[in-house]
Amino acid sequence: MNKGSDGKTSQKMASQAYGQKMAKTANMKVVEGSYAVAHAVMCCLPDVISAYPITPQTHIVEHLSQMVADGELDSEFLTVDSEFSALSVLVGSSACGARCYSSTTSQGLALMYEVLYNVSGMRLPVVMNVANRAMGAPLNIWNDQQDAIGARDVGWLQIYAEDVQESVDATLQAYKIAEDSDIRLPIMVCMDGFILTHVYEPVELLDKDLAREFLPPYRPEYILDPKHPKTFGAFADPSTYTEFRYQQFEAQEKALDKIEKVAVEFEEVFGRYYGGLLDSYHAEDAEVVIVTLGSVIGTIKDAIDALRSEGKKVGLIKVRSYRPFPVKALRKSLKDASVIAVLEKDVSIGSEAGLLTDLKAALYNSQIRTPVIGFTAGLGGRDITIKDIRRLVDKAEAARKGIESEFEFLTLRKEIL
Amino acid sequence: MEIKAGRLVDPCSSQITKTGAWRTFVPVVDHKKCIKCSLCEIYCPEGCIHQEEGLFIPDLDYCKGCSVCAHECPQRAIIMILEEK
Numbered sequence: 357m358n359k360g361s362d363g364k365t366s367q368k369m370a371s372q373a374y375g376q377k378m379a380k381t382a383n384m385k386v387v388e389g390s391y392a393v394a395h396a397v398m399c400c401l402p403d404v405i406s407a408y409p410i411t412p413q414t415h416i417v418e419h420l421s422q423m424v425a426d427g428e429l430d431s432e433f434l435t436v437d438s439e440f441s442a443l444s445v446l447v448g449s450s451a452c453g454a455r456c457y458s459s460t461t462s463q464g465l466a467l468m469y470e471v472l473y474n475v476s477g478m479r480l481p482v483v484m485n486v487a488n489r490a491m492g493a494p495l496n497i498w499n500d501q502q503d504a505i506g507a508r509d510v511g512w513l514q515i516y517a518e519d520v521q522e523s524v525d526a527t528l529q530a531y532k533i534a535e536d537s538d539i540r541l542p543i544m545v546c547m548d549g550f551i552l553t554h555v556y557e558p559v560e561l562l563d564k565d566l567a568r569e570f571l572p573p574y575r576p577e578y579i580l581d582p583k584h585p586k587t588f589g590a591f592a593d594p595s596t597y598t599e600f601r602y603q604q605f606e607a608q609e610k611a612l613d614k615i616e617k618v619a620v621e622f623e624e625v626f627g628r629y630y631g632g633l634l635d636s637y638h639a640e641d642a643e644v645v646i647v648t649l650g651s652v653i654g655t656i657k658d659a660i661d662a663l664r665s666e667g668k669k670v671g672l673i674k675v676r677s678y679r680p681f682p683v684k685a686l687r688k689s690l691k692d693a694s695v696i697a698v699l700e701k702d703v704s705i706g707s708e709a710g711l712l713t714d715l716k717a718a719l720y721n722s723q724i725r726t727p728v729i730g731f732t733a734g735l736g737g738r739d740i741t742i743k744d745i746r747r748l749v750d751k752a753e754a755a756r757k758g759i760e761s762e763f764e765f766l767t768l769r770k771e772i773l
Numbered sequence: 774m775e776i777k778a779g780r781l782v783d784p785c786s787s788q789i790t791k792t793g794a795w796r797t798f799v800p801v802v803d804h805k806k807c808i809k810c811s812l813c814e815i816y817c818p819e820g821c822i823h824q825e826e827g828l829f830i831p832d833l834d835y836c837k838g839c840s841v842c843a844h845e846c847p848q849r850a851i852i853m854i855l856e857e858k
Binding site for chain 1: 774776777778779780781782783784786787790792794
C-alpha cells in the first residue's frame with residue numbers, strides 16, 4: 357500500500373498510465389492556477405460556495421463567481437462580510453447536507469480560526485483551498501506557509517500541493533476523503549500563493565463526467581432538517597468532551613489509509629499519481645535527504661538533478677499530507693538516510709518550525725538516529741533558489757560530522773540587521 | 774450512554790445534560806421571608822427557579838450558583854451557602 361515512499365516505481369507507473377490516459381482524455385490548457393482550481397471545484401459540484409476575497413486567493417473565487425453567474429455551475433454563491441462569516445455560513449450549509457467550498461489565505465484564515473475548530477468538531481466535510489501567504493505584521497502579501505502551518509492543530513486535514521496540476525487533482529480527491537463516512541473531517545488543500553495561484557502553466561483540466569464518476573454525491577447520515585430536529589456541536593461537559601476529541605483523532609488516523617486509497621483510485625480514473633501521504637525523488641539511495649512541502653519542490657528537484665550529475669547523492673521526500681502526519685511512512689522512507697535536512701516556509705517563533713519539530717518527534721522513538729537539521733526560508737515571498745538549495749546541502753553534509761546548528765534561517769540577510 | 778461524532782444530539786438534550794456540577798455556592802430560600810414577588814425567577818440567568826406548589830425553588834440540576842437571585846431578593850430571603858460534598 358505504501359506507494360508514496362516508493363517514488364521511483366510509482367512515478368514510472370504513473371507516467372506510463374498518464375501516457376495511456378493522455379491519448380484518450382488530454383484536455384491540456386495553459387491556464388492560470390486559480391482558474392484551474394476553480395474549474396476543479398466546479399467539477400466537484402458544490403452546493404454552496406462562501407468566500408471573502410483576499411490576495412492571493414481572490415482569483416479562485418472570482419472565477420467561481422463568474423461560473424455561477426454564467427450558469428456553468430449551479431451553486432449557491434454567497435458573498436459575505438468577512439472570512440469569519442464565510443466559514444460560519446458553511447457550518448450551517450454543511451450541516452444541512454450541502455457540499456461546501458471556500459477558499460482563503462493568511463489573515464483570512466486567521467480570522468476563521470474559531471470557526472475552523474467548529475467545522476472539524478462538528479465533523480463537517482468542508483473543502484477549502486488555502487493560497488498560502490505570509491502573516492502580518494509586517495504586512496506582506498507574498499507566499500510562505502506560516503498561515504496553514506499555524507493552523508495545524510485545528511482538526512482539519514492538510515494536503516500540500518507541489519504544482520497547479522496537483523492542486524487541481526488534490527481538490528477533487530479532498531472531497532472524496534473528507535466525505536467518507538469514516539473520516540468526516542474538513543480538508544485544507546494548500547497551494548503556494550502567487551507561485552501556484554497566479555502562474556500560467558499547462559494543466560489537464562478535469563473532465564466533468566470522470567469527476568462525477570470518481571466522486572459520488574454527498575449523502576450524510578444526519579442533516580439539519582426541521583422535520584427531524586437535531587443539534588450539531590452541542591454542549592459537552594468534562595464527562596464526554598475528551599471522547600469527541602478522541603473520535604476526531606481516530607478519524608485523522610483512519611485518513612492515513614484513506615488518503616493513499618483515494619490517490620490510487622484517482623490514478624485509476626485520471627492516470628495521475630503523486631504519492632498519497634508522501635512522494636519521493638531520488639530518495640532511495642540518497643545520503644542527504646531533504647524533507648519539505650509545497651511548490652519549492654520544483655526548485656529542489658532541479659537542484660538534485662544538478663547535484664546528482666556531480667556525483668552527490670541527494671534526494672527528496674515530499675510531505676503531501678501534513679495532517680494527518682505520516683509518521684510510519686516517514687520512518688520507512690528516511691531509515692537509510694545519512695543526514696536529513698528539513699526545509700520549510702514557516703517558523704514557530706520561540707521554537708523551531710512546524711515540519712521540523714513534527715519530523716523529529718516522529719523519529720525519536722524509532723531506531724533512526726540520523727542527524728536532523730532544519731531551515732526556514734522563503735518567508736514573505738523571498739525566492740528560494742538552486743544556489744540556496746546547494747548551500748543547504750553543503751550544511752547538511754557538514755552536519756554528518758556533527759551538528760553545529762539545529763535550526764537556522766537559510767537566507768538571512770545579516771547585513772541589514 | 775453512546776456519543777455521536779460531531780456532538781450530534783436529539784431535541785431536548787438539555788434535559789439529559791445536567792449543568793449544575795460547577796456550582797460552588799448554593800442558594801437556600803427562606804420561604805417564611807418570601808413575599809412571592811417572583812424577582813428571583815425573573816432574574817435567574819439560567820431560568821432555573823420555578824414555583825412549585827406556591828414556593829420558589831431553584832433547580833439544582835442547572836443552578837450555577839451565580840447569586841443573582843440572592844442579590845435581587847428584596848426580602849433577603851435567599852442566602853448563598855458554600856456547597857461541600
